[in-house]
Amino acid sequence: MRNRLQLIKTLTFAALMLFSFSKANASHFMGGDITYVCIGPNQYSIVAKLFRDCNGISLGNTINVNVSSPNCNYNQSVQLSNLNGATNSYITPLCDPSQDACTNNSGVYGVEQYFYRGIVTLPPCVNGNDFVISWNTCCRNGAITTLTNSGSNWLYANLNNTLSQCNSSPAFNFEPTVYLCLGQENHFNNGVTDIDGDDLVFSLTPCLETATTPVSYVAGFSGVNPLTTSSISIDPQTGQIDLVPTALEVAVICILVEEYRSNIKIGETIRDLQFAVVDCGANDLPIMSGFNGTASTNGSTGSYSYTGCVGEEIELSLASFDAQGQPLTASQTIIMDWGIGISNASYIIDDTTSTLPSATFRWIPSAADVGTNFFTVSIKDDACIFNGISVFTYKINVQSSGLTYSPNIPTDTVVCDTSIFAIDVNQGNFGPGYQFFWSTNASDSVLSCYNCLDPIFTPIVGLGATYEIYMIYRNIGATTNCFVRDTFTVTIDNNCVTSTKTVDALVRQVSVSPNPFTTNAFLSYNLNQRSDVIIEVYDLLGKRVGMIANGMQNAGKHQIQIGEAINQVKGIYLVRLSVDGQSVTKKVLVQ
Secondary structure, eight states, rough: OOHHHHHHHHHHHHHHHHHHHHOOGGOEEEEEEEEEEEETTEEEEEEEEEEEESSOOEEEEEEEEEEEEEETTEEEEEEEEEEEEEEEEEOOSSGGGGGGGOOTOOBBBBBEEEEEEEEOOOOOOOOOOOEEEEEEOOOOOOOSSBSSSOOEEEEEEETTTTSSSSSOOEEEEOOOEHHHHSSSOOEEEEEOOTOOOOOEEEEEEEOBSSSOOOBBBBOOSSSSSOEEEEEEOOOOTTTOEEEEEOOOOEEEEEEEEEEEETTTEEEEEEEEEEEEEEEEEEETEEOOOOOOEEEEEEOOOSSEEOOOOTTTEEEEEEEEEETTTTTTTTOSSSSEEEOOOOOEEEEEEEEESSOOEEEEEEEOOOOOGGGEEEEEEEEEOSSSSOEEEEEEEEEEEOOOOOOEEEEEEEEEESOOOEEEEEEOOOOOSSSSSSEEEEESSSSSOOBBOSSSSEEEEOOOTTOOOOEEEEEEEEEETTHHHHHHEEEEEEEEEEEEEOOHHHHHEEEEEEEEEESSBBSSOEEEESSSSOOOEEEEEEEEEEEEEEEEEEEEEEEEEEEEEEEEHHTTOOHHHHHHETTTTEEEEEEEEOO
């Protein structure tokens, strides 16, 4: 049962709605849009959605749209059919649908959405990038208060028939908003998508009487300022419109949708709408929080945009609030629905634990999702006479790390020895301020460092374990905060020949002298056979500071200077001698 205050306040609402939606005959038309879908070479299915006041005359079973191209010397009329009303719908959000004037002659309010479809085959024309599909009618509703006269209505969509990939226009998926609540922040979205994945840009634009003639606005109003508000905005990426109307009026608003492919504009279309600003009485519009925010009598917190990274799981929560639907009042039922979504994401609505539903969004974006992605959530109460409805749009900007790197060991490595080895990272585009973060599943320390470039791995002797080595690589000097994650598996096989015996079979008498040293020292070793020899020097942070030898060497005694590689910088170093893939490491001290 609604309270008495609400019923009294809706009197001004009812009076204005009666005035704006009961003009019969000549004033039945309330806007629409034209879109098309490519169904074959030079062939398109045209769809026109038209909105009418059910207190006026009905629309016909067919309409004729004009298709023209000056470049191709083409100008034809194409008939679209209503398909016997099979796809029409009644879109007035009444709390009692049985009182809809579209279905009940005694009803006061009613708005109907008509669908028309038809096929057009265009002539092949190399200059056919200027086709225009249009429809016009007279006249707009005489109750409109923001125009000097009712005037005509002209809807259109541009079509480029020269593209190598046949193009379909953006599509308007949501029913239009036909009323706004006075003095409240209203949120709505037309749910525009593009099946070709082209980039869309949204803006407010003057409504039209002809291709070149805008409607005649009352002084102070325009395409970008279509009604009296304290604020109005449209998101150019999503088409989300937020506004606070401050006067009771009937107005028109037109949304321009421009379509870009590879940064080149390939088309545009508009949606033309009539709506009324009404006094919603005691009913407050329901609201949604931003990501991980709150919603309450104090408003909402949290941002409606979020930046995520390729390959990283995104989990975000959303809260709702309605002054008449909160647990202490609970005089209304609140319903939340997902609208336009992101593919492969998970949307969960919890409406079981409270009269105010909440939601959770989960998604792991891929490289194909880099850029701006968005989804919508609608929330509706069951207030009378009209339901309070809000649509909120949430943007997720997906970034890639922009980082490249590769390690010198396979993802899964089996080693027979217990000699230490460095996890060399072949440097990629590290950029300024790069950081590596290493960790393992070992309870004991097996890495020489945990935030260096090339850590030294030293397995626990005799354990024969399998080690998981985890790496996170982040470029802290870049604008993106994304990172690269990797995992290595190193298994110690105790059933094969140990590394000591294997190395002894290849090289003997390995020593560094003098040790410690100040200026220079010699690495001495005796090869048992001609072998492939690599000699490297690392600091204790795992960074390779020098490559002394890399190539085939004959059997016999060898003596190599190592001081120049170290450059006489004081500290502890590791000298690694690798012979035919087997290695032995010596620790040296520079004083």
